[in-house]
Every structure is written in structure tokens, then in C-alpha cells.
Amino acid sequence: MTEERSARSLEEKEMFFPPKEFSSNAVIQNSEIHELGQDRNEFWNEQGKRLDWFKSWDTILEWNYPFAKWYVGGKLNAAYNCLDRHLKGARRNKAALIFEGEQGDRRVFTYQDLLREVSQFANVLKSLEVEKGDRVTIYMPMIPETVIAMLACARIGAAHCVVFGGFSAEALKDRIQDSQSKVVVTTDGSYRRGNSIPLKANVDRALPSVTCINNCVENVIVVKRTGQPVDMIEGRDIWYHEAVENVSIVCPAEAMEADDMLFILYTSGTTGKPKGVVHTVGGYMVGVSTTHEWVFDLKEEDVYWCTADVGWITGHSYLVYGPLSNGATVVMYEGAPDYPEKDRYWKIVEKYRVTILYTAPTAIRTFMKWGESYPSGRDLSSLRLLGSVGEPINPEAWMWYYKHIGREQCPIVDTWWQTETGMIMMTPLPGITPLKPGSCTIPFPGVHIEIVDHAGDPVPKGKSGYLVVREPWPAMLKTVYGDDKRYEDTYWSQFKGLYFTGDEAKWDEDSYFWVTGRVDDVINVSGHRIGTAEVESALADHPFVAEAACVGRTHEVKGQAVFAFVSLKEGIAVNDELVDELKAHVVLKIGSLARPDDIFLSTELPKTRSGKIMRRLLKDIAEGREIGDTSTLADVGVINFLKENIDARR
Numbered sequence: 001m002t003e004e005r006s007a008r009s010l011e012e013k014e015m016f017f018p019p020k021e022f023s024s025n026a027v028i029q030n031s032e033i034h035e036l037g038q039d040r041n042e043f044w045n046e047q048g049k050r051l052d053w054f055k056s057w058d059t060i061l062e063w064n065y066p067f068a069k070w071y072v073g074g075k076l077n078a079a080y081n082c083l084d085r086h087l088k089g090a091r092r093n094k095a096a097l098i099f100e101g102e103q104g105d106r107r108v109f110t111y112q113d114l115l116r117e118v119s120q121f122a123n124v125l126k127s128l129e130v131e132k133g134d135r136v137t138i139y140m141p142m143i144p145e146t147v148i149a150m151l152a153c154a155r156i157g158a159a160h161c162v163v164f165g166g167f168s169a170e171a172l173k174d175r176i177q178d179s180q181s182k183v184v185v186t187t188d189g190s191y192r193r194g195n196s197i198p199l200k201a202n203v204d205r206a207l208p209s210v211t212c213i214n215n216c217v218e219n220v221i222v223v224k225r226t227g228q229p230v231d232m233i234e235g236r237d238i239w240y241h242e243a244v245e246n247v248s249i250v251c252p253a254e255a256m257e258a259d260d261m262l263f264i265l266y267t268s269g270t271t272g273k274p275k276g277v278v279h280t281v282g283g284y285m286v287g288v289s290t291t292h293e294w295v296f297d298l299k300e301e302d303v304y305w306c307t308a309d310v311g312w313i314t315g316h317s318y319l320v321y322g323p324l325s326n327g328a329t330v331v332m333y334e335g336a337p338d339y340p341e342k343d344r345y346w347k348i349v350e351k352y353r354v355t356i357l358y359t360a361p362t363a364i365r366t367f368m369k370w371g372e373s374y375p376s377g378r379d380l381s382s383l384r385l386l387g388s389v390g391e392p393i394n395p396e397a398w399m400w401y402y403k404h405i406g407r408e409q410c411p412i413v414d415t416w417w418q419t420e421t422g423m424i425m426m427t428p429l430p431g432i433t434p435l436k437p438g439s440c441t442i443p444f445p446g447v448h449i450e451i452v453d454h455a456g457d458p459v460p461k462g463k464s465g466y467l468v469v470r471e472p473w474p475a476m477l478k479t480v481y482g483d484d485k486r487y488e489d490t491y492w493s494q495f496k497g498l499y500f501t502g503d504e505a506k507w508d509e510d511s512y513f514w515v516t517g518r519v520d521d522v523i524n525v526s527g528h529r530i531g532t533a534e535v536e537s538a539l540a541d542h543p544f545v546a547e548a549a550c551v552g553r554t555h556e557v558k559g560q561a562v563f564a565f566v567s568l569k570e571g572i573a574v575n576d577e578l579v580d581e582l583k584a585h586v587v588l589k590i591g592s593l594a595r596p597d598d599i600f601l602s603t604e605l606p607k608t609r610s611g612k613i614m615r616r617l618l619k620d621i622a623e624g625r626e627i628g629d630t631s632t633l634a635d636v637g638v639i640n641f642l643k644e645n646i647d648a649r650r
């Protein structure tokens with residue numbers, strides 16, 4: 001690579017090959033592996049054997065469109081596969097989890113340690129009468145107890161519903177309500193850039209408004225993390241450290257049907273409230289275990305660090321279930337990348353000799369902005385593979401990552417997947433797939449992805465269209481919690497017989513995929529999915545707001561940012577304080593991740609004659625580009641007014 005080769009000049013044809021040494025030692029060296037995956041059932045049947053089953057499956061797949069059952073008749077336990085089976089061999093005393101706290105504290109758990117802690121906490125849950133099939137909400141920061149609580153649920157067959165610690169009390173309430181969780185596990189607070197954020201107080205605020213249908217939230221278990229004062233409600237709230245004291249360290253793992261629920265994870269979609277995406281034990285575990293080993297080229301001695309929060313699917317699949325089922329050593333970091341200094345990540349890589357790093361484009365763009373002096377001041381020579389996930393990675397960021405973090409020695413795996421897919425679906429296999437910056441390359445073996453037009457017909461190479469999955473895959477969601485119809489309508493109704501991802505993508509001459517982004521009403525802010533409908537309803541909840549419409553606009557670091565157009569009720573004057581108040585209102589209703597970067601207040605929003613808000617035109621305005629076709633508008637004056645005023649502010 002020469003200095004002058006600017007990232008912008010990269011063309012689709014330009015390929016990057018792994019160093020020879022990398023490919024000749026890679027886990028996957030057989031370039032025919034993708035062909036082997038063509039026989040989907042045979043392929044996944046073979047991969048199923050990588051797990052320990054209490055009872056083997058009878059049928060690999062029952063496909064009752066659009067409901068799939070994988071590994072039918074098989075029985076297993078996810079926590080057993082992540083812990084117990086490693087104790088039989090040399091991994092017994094291997095580090096499973098290396099935890100680094102934001103304040104610099106460190107805790108290391110061997111596989112044996114982790115099994116002990118998980119079994120103990122599983123017994124605590126049992127003593128609170130949490131049973132197989134019950135739900136447990138986990139509202140926690142990035143600390144070991146979060147992983148322990150997840151695996152403890154898995155061990156006894158309860159489904160965990162992890163709610164990202166950045167969500168507000170109100171968002172938490174919705175999720176507890178929908179899942180009807182029996183227990184909530186939380187902490188007193190969480191550290192962020194040296195401050196502490198009150199999580200328990202949010203739980204206290206959320207719970208009184210939860211409507212229980214039956215036995216919901218009987219107990220709240222509180223981990224002491226920051227030591228900040230909390231109110232403990234007698235008979236309901238229990239300290240974690242007191243609860244585990246003197247509890248047996250033996251707890252048998254429940255034999256689960258392959259199709260039993262492992263967890264629910266809420267995610268944003270086009271309409272209404274977030275959906276509870278349901279994942280099952282068997283297919284999910286086979287999917288994440290296989291992809292984790294092959295995509296990250298996992299070797300016994302690797303030190304693997306995934307920076308995603310456990311509150312998102314990446315944390316579930318590639319911080320917990322994938323790596324632990326493979327017996328990996330996982331680094332978990334609690335805090336912010338710039339605390340106390342902007343080189344914290346690189347210090348962690350140096351300190352633990354991290355070999356595999358999996359992070360997000362938004363983080364990479366932030367590091368780019370901070371400048372290369374931060375990574376160059378640290379020894380990153382242990383790194384041998386880099387990963388990216390969450391949103392399209394622009395070639396500039398790819399090149400920077402490749403050069404300044406990977407020293408031009410590390411392949412980058414750009415992995416495309418979703419909460420719903422459970423596992424990585426498109427990715428390079430680093431030993432065999434030549435890379436193109438900005439492309440997630442090709443589907444994983446045994447996964448059948450296509451790009452189709454409006455009619456659902458495949459588009460030719462060189463063209464863009466809708467990204468769909470043609471055939472079921474093992475880690476696919478089972479349903480939307482409690483709402484099979486919504487599952488069907490959301491994912492299977494646009495194109496007959498195909499799963500619709502909500503993404504748009506292009507296919508190039510080499511059959512490489514280039515995902516460009518969402519085509520539905522989901523905004524991807526820093527790799528987090530935010531539904532425009534959710535932000536709109538948060539805004540409309542404010543007493544001064546008549547109507548709100550949100551769109552995503554391009555943002556150089558976050559990828560996209562929320563731009564909200566708000567019309568006020570009669571008699572309410574437009575003023576700057578109100579803009580701040582509305583932003584704060586969104587934070588209160590959803591959490592700071594959904595805070596709009598821009599809010600424009602006006603008396604009216606552009607509508608069609610039939611009264612529909614024309615978001616397409618609002619998007620043009622937010623992006624600062626020419627306005628598209630306005631012929632169906634009821635009043636062109638409104639859009640012209642918005643454009644003039646917003647352009648004048650730039």
C-alpha cells in the first residue's frame with residue numbers, strides 16, 4: 001500500500017488479500033466451503049455436531065413457512081455448551097472472561113469460575129421460583145454479572161430479555177411489560193466517563209406503571225457496582241451479593257428442546273413499539289458457534305475482544321454465546337473509549353495482547369477524528385484480525401482501520417447481519433475471501449441471500465435492490481414475542497416466500513454484496529436501530545406538539561442522525577428553549593441514543609392531498625439536497641418555507 005493511494009480512489013475491483021501466513025494457518029482454507037454450503041440441510045446437520053446435545057435431533061429442519069424449526073427432537077442447554085463441556089478438557093482453567101472496569105479494576109474468570117458463579121445465580125433464580133419458560137429482564141451495564149445472569153437464565157431455561165442500560169425508564173417499562181418478566185436484574189448504577197448513571201432508580205420508576213397479567217416482576221435483584229445510594233423495597237428488592245451467599249454451586253442444566261426460547265431481544269422496526277425478537281436454543285447456538293469460529297478464525301490461544309454492549313444482538317451472539325461456546329478468552333470492557341484518555345481501547349489491546357478485535361464503523365470514524373497518534377502510541381502488534389459490524393463501513397474508515405489499527409497485516413471481516421438473523425449472514429472468511437473495502441463480500445456458507453426488485457425477482461449483477469433471504473437459516477428468529485402475525489407481516493409479507501431484511505444492497509460483477517442501508521423507516525444511529533415511529537410518538541407525547549415527522553440524515557461519525565420536523569399546537573410560540581426541551585423529552589421517553597440532532601419547529605408539515613406526511617421530501621431537506629417531485633403535495637408553500645429556513649441555517 002502506498003501512502004498516496006487515497007481511499008476515495010478505491011474501486012470496486014480493488015481487492016485485498018490476507019497475508020500468506022494468515023491463510024496457510026486459517027481455520028477455513030478450503031475455498032470450496034461455500035459450495036459445500038449449497039446443500040443447506042446437510043451443511044447445518046454437520047455443524048450441529050459441534051455442540052454437546054443431551055439428545056440428538058431427529059430432523060434437521062421442519063419448514064412450515066414462515067415458521068422454521070431446526071434440529072427437531074434435539075435437546076441441549078446453551079449454558080452447558082458455554083461452560084460445562086469445557087471443563088472436561090484443558091480449558092478448565094483457561095480464562096473465559098477478562099473484565100476491565102472503566103475505573104481500571106480487573107476481574108478474570110476461568111471457565112470453572114464462570115460455571116460456579118452461573119450455577120449459584122441460577123439457584124438464586126430458582127429460589128425465587130423462576131421456572132423454565134419464565135422471562136427475566138436484565139437491565140445492566142457491561143460487567144461480568146450481566147453475562148452470569150444471562151447464562152444463569154439459559155441454564156434453568158428462563159428466557160432473558162436484556163435491555164440496553166442506555167434506555168430510559170419508560171423504554172424499560174415497555175419491555176418489561178411486553179415480556180411480562182418475573183424478575184428484573186439490575187445494578188445500583190453504571191459508570192460512564194467517570195460519572196455514575198442510576199439504573200436501579202430507573203427500574204423503580206418503570207415498575208409502578210407495568211401492568212401485570214400474571215406474577216410479573218415479583219423481585220428485583222440488585223448488583224452493587226458504583227455504591228451509590230438506592231432505595232431497596234422490602235420484600236421485593238434483593239442485593240445480589242447477599243442472595244448468592246451460601247447458595248449451592250451445583251445446578252443441573254435444564255434439557256431444553258432445540259426450539260425452546262433462549263432469549264427475547266427488543267429491536268426497532270417500521271411501525272409501533274419495538275418488537276420482541278425471539279431466538280431459540282438449538283439453531284441459534286449452532287449458528288453463532290459456527291460463524292464465530294470461522295469468521296474470526298478462532299484459535300485456542302486467541303484473546304478475543306468484542307466492544308459491543310451486551311444490550312444489543314452483537315453482544316449476545318459475539319460477546320457471550322458464540323465465543324463462550326467455542327471456549328474462547330473474551331475481553332469485556334465496561335466503559336467509554338475516551339476515558340480517561342482517547343487511547344483507552346489501544347491500551348486494552350496492548351495490556352491483554354488482544355488478537356481479534358470486533359467493533360463498529362462509528363467507533364472507527366471517531367478514532368479517525370481523534371487522530372492516529374492515539375493508536376500509534378500503543379503496541380498493537382498482537383492483533384491479527386479485525387471485524388466490523390452494525391452499519392455500512394465507508395471505504396475511508398475501512399482503509400484507516402486497516403492501516404492504523406491493523407498495520408496492513410490484519411484482514412478485516414465486515415460482517416452483515418441483524419438482530420433477527422441472530423448470526424452473521426454475509427462476511428468474508430478471512431483465510432480465503434479477498435476483501436473489498438466497503439463490501440461485506442459474500443454470504444456465509446449455508447446461507448442463501450439475494451437482491452430482488454419490487455416484484456421479488458433477482459436483479460442482475462451491477463444493480464441495486466432489496467436484500468432478502470431465500471431460505472431458512474438456523475439462527476433465524478422464531479417469531480415476534482406473543483405476536484406471530486406481526487412476525488409474518490413484518491418479515492414475510494413484502495415478497496412472497498422471502499424474508500425481507502429492510503435493507504437495500506447492490507451486487508457487483510464479482511458477486512460481492514454492498515449493503516447501502518435501510519429502506520424502511522429505521523434510522524441507524526451509531527449502529528443502533530431507531531424507529532422513526534418511536535421518536536415521533538415520543539415527540540407527539542409532549543403537550544405542545546401537534547405532529548412530528550423524523551428522518552435520518554447523513555452524519556460523518558454516527559453514520560446517520562435523527563432530524564425531526566415538529567409542528568406545534570395553536571398558540572405555542574416557536575423558540576429555541578422549546579427545541580432543547582423536546583430533545584430532553586425524547587431522552588426521557590426513549591434514551592439518549594434517540595436524541596434528535598436537529599429539531600425544526602414550524603406551524604405545518606408537508607402533506608399529500610390525502611393527508612400523509614411526505615417524509616421523502618423532508619429527507620431531501622434534511623440532507624440539504626434538491627427537493628424531489630412535489631406534484632402530490634397539498635401545499636407546496638410549506639415545503640418551500642422549510643427548505644428556505646433550513647438551508648439558511650447551514
Ligand code: 6R9
Nearest residue numbers: 389390391392414415416417418419515518
Ligand atoms: C448486527 C446488527 C441491523 C441493521 C441491518 C443493516 C445494518 C449491520 C452491517 C449493516 C452494512 C454491515 N448493518 N451490519 N449494514 N454492513 N456490515 O447490527 O444488528 O442492530 O439489528 O441492525 O444494521 O442495516 O439491517 P441490528
